[in-house]
Amino acid sequence: MATRVRHRNKRCTVIGGSGFLGRHLVEKLLERGYSVSVFDICENFELPGVIFHQGDLCDKQALFPALKDVSLVFHCASPAPGSDNRGLFERVNIQGTRTVIQACLEAGVEKLVLTSSASVVFEGTDIKNGREDLPYAKKPIDYYTETKIEQEKLVLKACDKGKGFLTVAIRPHGIFGPRDPQLVPILVDTARRGKMKFIIGNGTNLVDFTFVENVVHGHILAAEHLRADSPICGKPYHITNDEPIRFWDFMSEVLVGLGYDPPRYHLPYMLVYGLALFLWLLALILRPLVSFKPTFTPMRVALAGTHHYYSCERAKQDMGYKPVVSLKEGIDRTVQSYPHLRQGS
Numbered sequence: 001m002a003t004r005v006r007h008r009n010k011r012c013t014v015i016g017g018s019g020f021l022g023r024h025l026v027e028k029l030l031e032r033g034y035s036v037s038v039f040d041i042c043e044n045f046e047l048p049g050v051i052f053h054q055g056d057l058c059d060k061q062a063l064f065p066a067l068k069d070v071s072l073v074f075h076c077a078s079p080a081p082g083s084d085n086r087g088l089f090e091r092v093n094i095q096g097t098r099t100v101i102q103a104c105l106e107a108g109v110e111k112l113v114l115t116s117s118a119s120v121v122f123e124g125t126d127i128k129n130g131r132e133d134l135p136y137a138k139k140p141i142d143y144y145t146e147t148k149i150e151q152e153k154l155v156l157k158a159c160d161k162g163k164g165f166l167t168v169a170i171r172p173h174g175i176f177g178p179r180d181p182q183l184v185p186i187l188v189d190t191a192r193r194g195k196m197k198f199i200i201g202n203g204t205n206l207v208d209f210t211f212v213e214n215v216v217h218g219h220i221l222a223a224e225h226l227r228a229d230s231p232i233c234g235k236p237y238h239i240t241n242d243e244p245i246r247f248w249d250f251m252s253e254v255l256v257g258l259g260y261d262p263p264r265y266h267l268p269y270m271l272v273y274g275l276a277l278f279l280w281l282l283a284l285i286l287r288p289l290v291s292f293k294p295t296f297t298p299m300r301v302a303l304a305g306t307h308h309y310y311s312c313e314r315a316k317q318d319m320g321y322k323p324v325v326s327l328k329e330g331i332d333r334t335v336q337s338y339p340h341l342r343q344g345s
């Protein structure tokens with residue numbers, strides 16, 4: 001019996017396990033002796049010992065086989081933040097998360113760890129050393145953020161010690177690392193199109209960028225600390241590298257590491273933000289006739305031109321969190337992992 005309980009405790013499912021963060025999480029869980037199943041709408045990799053279930057998380061029946069005899073579920077699936085498809089975000093992040101919670105309850109899952117986002121409190125204006133008690137954004141900057149807020153509320157509200165169902169939300173910020181499909185590829189694409197010459201604002205704004213292995217570490221610590229007597233039940237936790245850096249220094253280090261010139265010339269923040277807003281509205285109005293995706297969306301300009309860094313003191317206190325990879329090492333390892341994105345390749 002004791003062996004069966006121990007065995008079940010080490011069985012987990014990663015919803016969204018085919019994605020960037022999900023796959024890193026799967027790899028670390030395997031290394032730590034967990035048996036891992038992946039549930040995802042697409043299958044991107046195969047790993048010995050990983051059972052793959054393909055399906056849409058909005059479909060409860062499709063989820064059940066992936067949750068059978070599993071005590072711990074990580075939910076890190078989401079449509080890509082760059083999309084502007086409101087219906088998709090609402091369906092997957094809100095209705096889909098309700099379905100995940102219901103399926104977990106019916107399948108007897110004991111712990112649910114959600115990957116939320118620090119952006120749930122970001123409204124496009126400065127956040128300096130923000131703590132978890134900041135209110136949710138009243139005017140979320142995009143549909144992604146709007147639905148991540150609702151998703152986090154749903155998961156935290158579902159925490160019910162009486163029912164033996166414990167939940168926690170991890171809020172990472174600016175995840176980067178090998179195989180990231182967003183940050184470095186967008187940056188390099190922008191540089192290759194000759195558009196990485198400008199710094200928006202005075203360039204001193206501090207931001208958190210978090211190496212993916214630190215985010216994984218935060219998730220596993222949360223799962224392992226999630227017990228009925230723990231202070232972490234039903235709470236959100238910021239997980240960052242705890243080394244805020246100037247947004248433009250980070251961009252420059254990655255660009256220079258890959259052989260590109262760093263941005264040099266300054267543009268006033270309000271001018272670029274106004275232009276991005278205008279282009280976004282134009283794209284919206286013209287959508288029935290022509291489809292174009294501006295590089296400079298209001299959200300991206302706000303992310304590039306404001307302070308947004310967060311305190312992870314609560315994670316340090318309640319679960320002994322400490323980043324395992326420094327920012328410098330994270331940047332070096334990331335740059336090394338993209339030989340095909342180097343200048344001239």
Ligand SMILES: NC(=O)C1=CN([C@@H]2O[C@H](COP(=O)(O)OP(=O)(O)OC[C@H]3O[C@@H](n4cnc5c(N)ncnc54)[C@H](O)[C@@H]3O)[C@@H](O)[C@H]2O)C=CC1
Binds near residue numbers: 172
């Ligand atoms: N990348 C970042 O900088 C940050 C990410 N996050 C959160 O971390 C989580 C993981 O993000 P990434 O790994 O970067 O994204 P990703 O796009 O690489 O991975 C998301 C995964 O979810 C899957 N998925 C999407 N819709 C699904 C559905 N209906 N049913 C089943 N699977 C579905 C996708 O196929 C993909 O494999 C997301 O919840 C995201 O909101 C939070 C803060 C920052």
Ligand SMILES: CC(C)=CCC[C@@H](C)[C@H]1CC[C@H]2C3=C(CC[C@]12C)[C@@]1(C)CCC(=O)C[C@@H]1CC3
Binds near residue numbers: 186187207303
């Ligand atoms: C810290 C954080 C939340 C990062 C998230 C990742 C992306 C939102 C950024 C990754 C590359 C960034 C980028 C820009 C905006 C923000 C990112 C997409 C620009 C478009 C900002 C305006 C420019 O001058 C070009 C930038 C290219 C890279």
